[in-house]
Amino acid sequence: PQLINQIAAGEVVERPASVVKELVENAFDAAARSVDIEVEQGGLRLIRIRDDGCGIAREELPLALSRHATSKIASLEDLERVTSMGFRGEALPSISSVARLTVTSRTRGERCAWRVTADGTGTDFDVQPTAHPEGTTVEVRDLFYNTPARRKFLRSEKTEFSHTETLIKRMALSRFDVGFSLKHDSRTVLNLRPAETQAEIERRLGLVLGDAFLENALTVEFSAAGLKLSGWVGLPTFSRSQADMQFFYVNGRLVRDKLVSYAVKQAYQDVLYHGRQPVYVLYLELDPALVDVNAHPAKLEVRFRDSRMVHDFLFRALHRVLAESKP
Ligand code: ADP
Ligand code: MG
Numbered sequence: 001p002q003l004i005n006q007i008a009a010g011e012v013v014e015r016p017a018s019v020v021k022e023l024v025e026n027a028f029d030a031a032a033r034s035v036d037i038e039v040e041q042g043g044l045r046l047i048r049i050r051d052d053g054c055g056i057a058r059e060e061l062p063l064a065l066s067r068h069a070t071s072k073i074a075s076l077e078d079l080e081r082v083t084s085m086g087f088r089g090e091a092l093p094s095i096s097s098v099a100r101l102t103v104t105s106r107t108r109g110e111r112c113a114w115r116v117t118a119d120g121t122g123t124d125f126d127v128q129p130t131a132h133p134e135g136t137t138v139e140v141r142d143l144f145y146n147t148p149a150r151r152k153f154l155r156s157e158k159t160e161f162s163h164t165e166t167l168i169k170r171m172a173l174s175r176f177d178v179g180f181s182l183k184h185d186s187r188t189v190l191n192l193r194p195a196e197t198q199a200e201i202e203r204r205l206g207l208v209l210g211d212a213f214l215e216n217a218l219t220v221e222f223s224a225a226g227l228k229l230s231g232w233v234g235l236p237t238f239s240r241s242q243a244d245m246q247f248f249y250v251n252g253r254l255v256r257d258k259l260v261s262y263a264v265k266q267a268y269q270d271v272l273y274h275g276r277q278p279v280y281v282l283y284l285e286l287d288p289a290l291v292d293v294n295a296h297p298a299k300l301e302v303r304f305r306d307s308r309m310v311h312d313f314l315f316r317a318l319h320r321v322l323a324e325s326k327p
Contacts, residue, residue, distance in 0.1 A: 016043025017163035027051035034179035042157030055107035234279035267318035
């Protein structure tokens, strides 16, 4: 299965940040309240993710590393209504085919933790008892050590780390209820406690996007025809370089979508006659049956069943907020 896993890894694991994404999503799926991420040398040498979630039982550990053994999709209907973040059951096997993977986990009430190291063949798993608090730590070392062609496509350690940093910021703004910490080569880059009150939420927003954004942001809260949009949009007085300052979530999932950026930009231009890329953190909620989240394995793209309707809704919502704020 190693070859199959490596082929699958081509879709799932492009760079260190894609590994981090899969592992943090697994922590979310495990109902973790806090996730600690440590990265060394841009993630090439080490990615270590520790969560306080439900853990993996001893007998499940080898299965978790086996391809499709754990897929959460039981039927076609499930495909239409995917609610958990992961659903393909191939992240861990894919990662283990292109890196040295160790999973250590302890479930609630278990007397000790168990550790399994994948040997790369994808069939043989050695499970050993060890010490670990409730939850899971996944360690990924020497990414792409056995696929040098893949490794050649990576950028500098600094650039690779910045992809991970952006990703964690995006995730931190989608899960205010989860605490995050991020370290690079032992330096703490982000440290975010779980946020519940409005003050805590805004504090996190300031830590992630800078206080200048907060001071110039308008609050969005708009519903119509079963769609709901909330979040913040920045006023043009706030100008930092922009593409990595646009956050759009559909049903809690980060999305990068041309239709969305276009609708936002249009609303800005219409009200403020302003061509600059706006800064925003927006959350769209709609019936999961109206959106296809499985359009791309990296799960950043979505397809709306009725994209015209979504576009018009976004435009109307933002147009109203911006127009109201206009002096
Ligand atoms: P998927 O998330 O698509 O099911 P993965 O390969 O990402 O597949 O993970 C395989 C399985 O391992 C998961 O379904 C889950 O049961 C278990 N698992 C992985 N990471 C964790 C974690 N951090 N906490 C608890 N269980 C986990
Ligand atoms: Mg997963």
